[in-house]
Amino acid sequence: MSGVRRRHSGEFKAKVALEAMKGQRTVNEIAAAFGVHPVQVTQWKKQAVEELAGVFGDRRSREARSIEEERARLFQQIGQLKVELDWIKKKSGLAT
Numbered sequence: 001m002s003g004v005r006r007r008h009s010g011e012f013k014a015k016v017a018l019e020a021m022k023g024q025r026t027v028n029e030i031a032a033a034f035g036v037h038p039v040q041v042t043q044w045k046k047q048a049v050e051e052l053a054g055v056f057g058d059r060r061s062r063e064a065r066s067i068e069e070e071r072a073r074l075f076q077q078i079g080q081l082k083v084e085l086d087w088i089k090k091k092s093g094l095a096t
Helices: 010-022 027-034 038-057 059-092
Strands: none
Touching: 010 027, 010 038, 027 038
16 A cells, blocks of 8 residues: 555545445445445445535525625624714714
8 A cells, every 4th residue: 555645526526426326336346446445435425415405405594694694794884884974973063
């Protein structure tokens, strides 16, 4: 064993996991075809299955998070502008 760890791209892992999810070949056959260890194929398949539900379910929550972040930013900006306006009014003598 060379001791050098190989790094696989996400695309490669997805291809291997998809092949494993199809179920047309055994894990050992897939591992031999792609040159990886069978345990790795199983881990990638398990990770893909776990993450798959999130692909379809998180869209609304991501959009809601984005809207909330934008709203918070706008409220912060409004508050800052109000403080600046009050300061200008006070300095110019227009404060009532």
